[in-house]
Amino acid sequence: MRDILTKSVDYGRGLGAEYVEVRAQNLFKTLLTTKDGTVEGAKEGTESGAGVRALVNGAWGFVSLGNPDSKLLTEAVDEAVRLAKAASLRVKSAVKLAEVKAVEDRVTANPRKSPQDVSIEEKIGVALAMDRTVFGYDKRIKSCTISYLDVTGKDYFVNSDGACIEQDKLYVWSRILASARENSVYASAREEMGSTSGYEVFDAETPEKVGTMVAKRVVEQLKGKTPKGGSFPAVLGPNVVGVFMHEAMGHLAEADLTLSGSILYDKLGEQIASELVTVYDDGTVEGSFGSFKYDDEGVRTQKTPIIEGGTLTGLMHNRETAQKLNMKPTGNARAEDFRVEPIIRMRNTYLAAGDSSFEELVEDVDFGYYLKSFRGGQANLDGTFQVGIQEAYEIVKGKVGASVRNASISGNTLETLRRVDAVGRDFELWPGRCGKGQIAFICDGGPHIRVGEVTVGGGA
Amino acid sequence: MAEPKLAELIDLGERAVKVAVARGADEAEAFLSLNSGTSIDVERGQIVRSVKSVDEGLGVRAVYRKAVGFSYTNTLTDKSVEEAAERAFRAARASKPDENWVRLPSPRSFGETRGTYDKRIVDLSSDELVETAACMLGAVEAYDKRVLAVDGGVGTSMFSTVVVNSLGVEASDVGTAVACSMETIARDGADVTPACYEVSAERVYDIDAEGVGTEAARQAVSSLKAERIGSGVFPVVFAQAAFRSLLSYTLMNAVKADYVQRERSALKDKIGEKVASELVTVYDDGLLEGGLLTRRFDDEGVPSQKTLVIDRGVLRSFLYDSHSANKVGAESTGNASRTGVAAYASTPALEASNFRFMEGDRAAEELVGEVDEGLLVYGVQGAHSSNPESGEFSVVATPVWKIEGGEVAGAVRGVMLTGVVFDVLRNVSAFGNNVRQLGQLVAPWVRVENVRAVGR
Numbered sequence: 001m002r003d004i005l006t007k008s009v010d011y012g013r014g015l016g017a018e019y020v021e022v023r024a025q026n027l028f029k030t031l032l033t034t035k036d037g038t039v040e041g042a043k044e045g046t047e048s049g050a051g052v053r054a055l056v057n058g059a060w061g062f063v064s065l066g067n068p069d070s071k072l073l074t075e076a077v078d079e080a081v082r083l084a085k086a087a088s089l090r091v092k093s094a095v096k097l098a099e100v101k102a103v104e105d106r107v108t109a110n111p112r113k114s115p116q117d118v119s120i121e122e123k124i125g126v127a128l129a130m131d132r133t134v135f136g137y138d139k140r141i142k143s144c145t146i147s148y149l150d151v152t153g154k155d156y157f158v159n160s161d162g163a164c165i166e167q168d169k170l171y172v173w174s175r176i177l178a179s180a181r182e183n184s185v186y187a188s189a190r191e192e193m194g195s196t197s198g199y200e201v202f203d204a205e206t207p208e209k210v211g212t213m214v215a216k217r218v219v220e221q222l223k224g225k226t227p228k229g230g231s232f233p234a235v236l237g238p239n240v241v242g243v244f245m246h247e248a249m250g251h252l253a254e255a256d257l258t259l260s261g262s263i264l265y266d267k268l269g270e271q272i273a274s275e276l277v278t279v280y281d282d283g284t285v286e287g288s289f290g291s292f293k294y295d296d297e298g299v300r301t302q303k304t305p306i307i308e309g310g311t312l313t314g315l316m317h318n319r320e321t322a323q324k325l326n327m328k329p330t331g332n333a334r335a336e337d338f339r340v341e342p343i344i345r346m347r348n349t350y351l352a353a354g355d356s357s358f359e360e361l362v363e364d365v366d367f368g369y370y371l372k373s374f375r376g377g378q379a380n381l382d383g384t385f386q387v388g389i390q391e392a393y394e395i396v397k398g399k400v401g402a403s404v405r406n407a408s409i410s411g412n413t414l415e416t417l418r419r420v421d422a423v424g425r426d427f428e429l430w431p432g433r434c435g436k437g438q439i440a441f442i443c444d445g446g447p448h449i450r451v452g453e454v455t456v457g458g459g460a
Numbered sequence: 461m462a463e464p465k466l467a468e469l470i471d472l473g474e475r476a477v478k479v480a481v482a483r484g485a486d487e488a489e490a491f492l493s494l495n496s497g498t499s500i501d502v503e504r505g506q507i508v509r510s511v512k513s514v515d516e517g518l519g520v521r522a523v524y525r526k527a528v529g530f531s532y533t534n535t536l537t538d539k540s541v542e543e544a545a546e547r548a549f550r551a552a553r554a555s556k557p558d559e560n561w562v563r564l565p566s567p568r569s570f571g572e573t574r575g576t577y578d579k580r581i582v583d584l585s586s587d588e589l590v591e592t593a594a595c596m597l598g599a600v601e602a603y604d605k606r607v608l609a610v611d612g613g614v615g616t617s618m619f620s621t622v623v624v625n626s627l628g629v630e631a632s633d634v635g636t637a638v639a640c641s642m643e644t645i646a647r648d649g650a651d652v653t654p655a656c657y658e659v660s661a662e663r664v665y666d667i668d669a670e671g672v673g674t675e676a677a678r679q680a681v682s683s684l685k686a687e688r689i690g691s692g693v694f695p696v697v698f699a700q701a702a703f704r705s706l707l708s709y710t711l712m713n714a715v716k717a718d719y720v721q722r723e724r725s726a727l728k729d730k731i732g733e734k735v736a737s738e739l740v741t742v743y744d745d746g747l748l749e750g751g752l753l754t755r756r757f758d759d760e761g762v763p764s765q766k767t768l769v770i771d772r773g774v775l776r777s778f779l780y781d782s783h784s785a786n787k788v789g790a791e792s793t794g795n796a797s798r799t800g801v802a803a804y805a806s807t808p809a810l811e812a813s814n815f816r817f818m819e820g821d822r823a824a825e826e827l828v829g830e831v832d833e834g835l836l837v838y839g840v841q842g843a844h845s846s847n848p849e850s851g852e853f854s855v856v857a858t859p860v861w862k863i864e865g866g867e868v869a870g871a872v873r874g875v876m877l878t879g880v881v882f883d884v885l886r887n888v889s890a891f892g893n894n895v896r897q898l899g900q901l902v903a904p905w906v907r908v909e910n911v912r913a914v915g916r
Contacts, residue, residue, distance in 0.1 A: 033807075036722060041521075041807045042555040044547050045532035046540075049515075060509035066516060066534040083510035086586045087500060090507040090594050120554045128556070142723035179724050179849050186726060186849030229691060229878065229914040260504055260610040261645045263652055337801065339515060376845030378856075380654040381610070381645055384874065386856040388845020406847050408854035410876050439801075457854040457876035457914045 002166070005050075005158040008073040012054050013160050015081045019055040019097060021159035022077075023296060024048075024068060025338045027169065030120060032148040034127045037135070042120050049338035052076045056084035058094020062341045098322035098329050100299050102162035107293045109168035111198025115150035118199050123148055126207055127174075133211025134178050138219045145177045150199070155296075163298035171441055172199055173289070173431070176210060180218045187221035187405060189214050189390050190375070194431030194441060197287030217373065217391050224405030227392070227456050233368035234409065234454045235361045235395065238428035240371045240387065242444030245279055246349045246434065247377035248385035248413040250444070253281075253306050253314075254332070254344040255321035263383040263414060267312050273417035275310040276354055276449075283331055283347035289431035290349075290442040294331070296342035301331035306349075307417075318344050336438035346434060351446030354423025361422050361450045363398040369407065369456055370400050383413040409454045416451055424448035466620055466632045469494065472541050473624035476520045479545035481626050485522040485552065487564045488545070489625035491759060492518045492536075493803040498586055499615030500593040502642070505601075505608055507593050510586055517804035522548035523564070526557035532805045562786035567628045570763045575750030578664040581616045581636040589614050592669045596640055599673030604646070606684070607677045610655060612642035614669060621803070623761035631761045637752065638662055640669045646680035653683035654858040654873070657701065657839065659898070663750050679838065683859045686873035689915040695834040695889070696877070696911040697827050697863065704901040705843035707815075710851040710881035712900065715744075715769055716795075716810045717784035724849050726882060727775060735775045736885035741818040742770040744779055745902075746794050751814035752897055760796040760808045767793045769815075781810045817903035820891030827892050827907045829866040835913065836861045836868055840877065851881035857913075876914040884908050 005022045012020030031043040050068040054061045054077065061084030063076040115123075127146045134144045150172045157165040172195050179188040191214045195201035236244065252262040259265070264272070283301030285291050292301055297319050305314045315325070318333035321344065333342040362370065373391035392404040424447035434442045473490035480488035494516040501509040517534035518541055529552030533544045593614045600609045616638045623631045639661035646653045656679035660667045698706070719725040727735060746764030748754050757763055760782055768776045781796035797811035798804070828836060837857045846853040857877050862869040892905035 029805075035718075038558050038560065039527070039556045040558065041528050041530045042551040043530040043532070043807060044551055045519075045544075045805055047517075047534050047805070049534065059507070062509060062511045064511075064513040064515070066514070079512060083512060083586055086590050087507050087510040090590060090597075092506045095508060120551060124555060179722075181723055181849070184726075186724075186847060188724075188847060188849050229876075229912070231916075256503070261608050261647055261652060265652075339513060339801065341509070341511070374845075376842065378841045378844070380841060380856075380858055382652050382654045382873075384654055384841065384856055384858055386842030386845070386854075386876070388842055388854065406850075406852045406854065408842065408845060408876070408878075410842070410856045410874070412874065455874070455876065455914065457878045 001156050002164060004070050004073060005156055008077050009158050009160050011074055012077040012081060017054040017056050017081050019160055020077065021053050022050055022073065023338055024050040024156040025153060027151060027153035030115065030123065030150045032123055032127055034131055034146045036143055037128060037131050039124055042124060051335065051338040051341060052080045053341055054080040054084045055095060056081055057088035058091045059084050059088035060095065061087065064339045095320055096323045097319040100319060100329055103294065103298060103300065104164045107167040109170040111170060113199035115172055115199045116152050126202055130176060130207035130211040133208050134215045137212060137215030140180045140182050140219060140222060141178055141215060142181050143179045147175045149173045157298050159298055165294050165298055167294060170196055170198065172201055176214050178214050178218045180222055182222045185222050187218050189218035189221065192431050194289035195287055196289060196291050220403045221405040224403040227369065227404050227407040229457050231453045231455050233365050233450065233452055235370045235448060235450050237372040237448055238445045239373045239430050241351050241446040241449055242430050243374045243377040243387055245351050245446060246346060246442065246444040248379045249279060250281065250346050250349045251379055252383065252413060253316055255315040255317045255325060256344045257381060258315050259321060259324065260381065262381045264312060270312055271310050272312045272414055273307055273310040274420040276423045277307050277310050277417055277420050278352040279307040280305055280352065281316055281346050281349045285348045288348045288429060288443045290347035295333045296335040297333040299329045299331040299333065301347065304330045316344055316346065318342065334440050336440065340438050343436065345436065345440040346442050348429060348443040350429060350444060351449065353425050353427045353447040356422045356424050358424060358448055361424055361448055362395055362400060365395045366397060368395045369404065370395050371407065371409065379413065385413055386410040408457050410457060411455050416454060419452040420449050421452050422450040466622060469620060469622040470624060470630065470632060472518060472536055473622050475538065476518060476541050476545040477624055477626050479542045480520060480522040480549050483546055483549045485524055485549050487523040487626050489521040489564050490518060491798065491804060492622040494620040495617060497615055497617035498589060499613050500589045501613040502593055502597055502609055503611055507590060515802055517802055518544055519804040520545050520548040522552045523561065524549065524552040526561040527552045527555040528558060528561065529555055530807050560787045564625045564627050565629060565760055565762045565782045565792065568763050570756040571747050571765065573747055573754050573756050576635045576663045576754050578636050580665040581638050582618055584616055592640065596642055596669040596673040599670045600642060600644060600677045603674055603677035604681045606646045606648050607644050607680045608647065610643045610645055614640040623757065625761060629761035631757045633756045635755065636663060638665055638667055640667050640672050642672050642676035644676040644680040646684050648684050651684055653680050656680045656683060656859050661752055663752065679859055683871045686871035688874050689872050691913060691915045693910050693912050695831045695907060695909050697836045697905055697907045699838045699905055700896055700898045700901060700903055702837045702840045703903055703906055704898050705840045706853060706881055706884065707901065709844050709846045709848055710853065712812050712815060713848055714851065715778050717778040717780045718810050720778055721784060721787060726849065726851055730775050733775055734773045735882060736770055736773045737888040738773040739820065739888050739891055740770055740773050740885055743767060743816045744769055744795065744812050745816050746813035748814040748816065753813040753900055758794040758796040759798040759803065762792045762794045762796060764794045764813065779810060779812060781808055784810060812900050814902050815900045819893045819895045819904045822890055822892050824892040824894045824905045827890050827905055828863055828868055831863045832865060834863040836863055853881060854878040874915065878912050878914060
């Protein structure tokens with residue numbers, strides 16, 4: 001494979017391209033869905049393909065194809081160069097790439113349990129055990145959907161700078177979604193697990209443990225009251241802090257979006273948050289769902305500081321944006337698969353832990369909300385964010401009280417970061433999947449934090 | 461672009477079905493798709509990239525004693541197709557029976573589709589697409605220099621679909637589409653607008669790239685100087701993008717038979733009941749002329765059809781694929797869909813096709829003109845965090861403008877809208893006549909009374 005890729009890259013250089021890269025993949029996937037104890041489909045599939053990118057006269061051409069052989073790859077390189085030339089006719093500011101050391105490396109996955117070695121019967125068994133736990137918890141639970149996915153295979157990367165990298169790919173992921181009904185009150189809850197270490201993740205996150213957690217969450221909501229609309233102090237749990245750091249803050253610090261005019265544009269070096277706030281995007285967390293060794297431009301991953309003590313110190317880059325802003329590439333260029341080109345994506349994004357206990361966060365709140373777990377979140381370039389909450393509680397006179405359903409918070413990212421007035425000493429990371437035209441596997445998290453004021457909507 | 465090679469795909473599909481049955485499957489189905497596309501991408505004010513992709517593959521469903529197995533491959537050789545069929549059969553044998561399984565669909569005759577294929581799209585060169593993208597970009601720049609063309613582009617696609625099964629279904633279809641889109645922001649000193657967005661998507665080569673650029677720029681400029689407002693209950697006019705977001709995670713799931721059967725729909729047991737304003741009539745129309753989701757048959761080979769979902773406020777029908785229909789002895793409405801990275805890599809799931817709200821007789825300006833104090837909402841953020849079962853939502857409106865004395869006034873920021881989607885449908889007071897399609901939703905502007913807004 002390596003020889004074929006190197007040959008096509010050389011061929012592209014011969015056509016006059018400033019830069020050429022070829023990524024090839026062989027992937028094997030197992031997918032399962034169970035609905036209310038019934039296996040909807042046990043699925044297995046294979047995919048192989050390549051993505052070719054060429055930079056000519058400051059513009060990109062990209063071609064993706066299945067089942068590349070030497071001849072098809074050469075044709076794809078031809079096409080990519082031709083496409084780049086067509087696009088370059090209108091280029092005003094030529095794309096240039098930051099220098100990086102060209103790496104030759106081979107990265108192997110060393111799972112204790114490879115998902116390939118676990119039979120599909122056993123995977124079905126785990127999902128059904130989880131389903132039984134959920135339905136067994138309470139008879140008001142009406143539905144339970146469990147999805148499972150594992151991906152194994154190899155990524156090959158060769159570029160015209162001389163990089164040549166072979167990386168094993170390994171992802172294990174599962175999501176459980178439960179709904180409950182009591183009279184006219186409907187509630188739903190979900191949970192995700194994900195790992196790059198191996199199938200052994202299910203030894204710790206047992207079906208009983210995860211099933212009980214989700215079941216408890218959904219039933220708790222049935223008796224929940226709807227929140228008052230308005231501005232309140234709030235304590236955010238690690239799961240909500242994570243989605244906030246990812247959605248409300250992280251996307252704005254992806255250099256492509258920063259350059260596109262996110263509110264972080266021209267704020268580098270400025271105090272943008274409470275000095276209690278330190279945020280990293282970190283690709284090096286062992287076994288974590290957002291971790292990898294090299295990104296899809298062949299750049300070594302790293303732990304990238306974004307905010308340190310409240311000051312914006314870094315952005316997430318690919319080689320193009322790093323060059324444009326005269327900074328260093330950070331290893332954030334990721335492609336979902338060979339079908340699409342690499343773009344700037346997060347890895348494991350988190351707020352660093354502080355020194356408060358949970359009691360200290362809650363005790364000074366006269367009336368507010370404890371937002372424990374999220375249902376979804378979204379942010380806009382202007383820093384307007386919204387996070388839907390699936391598990392929340394009132395805080396009354398310093399104590400966590402009644403459960404609250406269908407809450408949602410919104411506000412402006414920077415205003416909210418400035419209002420962080422206490423940071424907990426605990427820490428958790430949660431796996432998730434992020435959509436930015438493509439899907440990327442990520443983690444986010446942090447400790448519990450307290451925010452002086454946030455807009456709470458929800459209820460009907 | 462690659463020419464459709466339907467005969468070849470049908471041959472491979474038949475081979476896969478034959479192999480699965482020969483190995484011992486009770487029934488088998490092959491789904492094949494071939495998608496190719498070219499696009500020109502705009503980023504931060506310039507054309508930066510041209511992309512071409514071809515993606516083809518096969519997915520096989522094999523059923524063994526009511527257990528369903530599935531396998532796919534993107535390698536279309538006789539050998540890999542046979543391997544996929546064998547793997548599907550093995551997966552079925554390893555799986556557990558689905559007690560609700562009845563059978564795969566049987567052959568039925570298909571209705572006519574119109575306006576779903578245009579040879580001009582197939583023949584477009586990437587140079588022509590670059591010119592179209594440049595024209596859209598030029599329109600943004602010409603509108604106002606405070607506007608930045610953040611992201612967008614022009615793209616064409618061509619798709620071939622084949623479904624073959626062991627009960628005699630043999631279906632094939634080809635289609636084309638073209639789209640251009642533009643996301644903008646405007647920046648004036650420290651004032652930055654939220655992202656604004658305009659798109660034009662068609663099945664035939666009839667898009668207005670310049671109009672998309674101008675409209676995206678207009679939205680951004682008029683979003684400058686946004687102010688906060690106090691909380692209250694207002695009439696709200698929703699443009700299509702906002703309406704679509706609100707419905708996508710609520711109503712459009714609540715009418716799916718599988719949601720109803722699994723008690724995940726607030727519309728369960730409501731057939732024949734009034735669930736919306738009398739102004740609301742909704743069809744799911746898989747045969748809509750030129751519709752973005754129009755096709756002769758669904759992704760398991762069932763004919764597309766036009767299904768009356770809500771008739772003047774009264775719920776008339778749910779949407780079915782063959783599995784949910786078989787479960788209750790109903791007929792599939794042709795709503796099986798394979799979504800995901802690649803259609804061939806996915807099993808069918810229940811999805812709306814062209815989800816069409818019938819238009820009213822008022823011009824869009826009249827919807828606004830009759831409002832003394834309210835909001836005009838173009839988009840909402842966070843709709844995916846709605847409660848999928850109850851239809852409760854809590855979203856940020858963006859971009860959004862005040863309506864004062866029947867006129868669109870200044871932009872607003874930081875306002876949340878909360879409520880229950882079924883109350884929204886009951887409180888519809890007018891539909892405009894400006895129908896357009898965005899994704900699955902085909903609808904005009906809609907005015908809704910008594911929407912709760914949480915501001916400062």
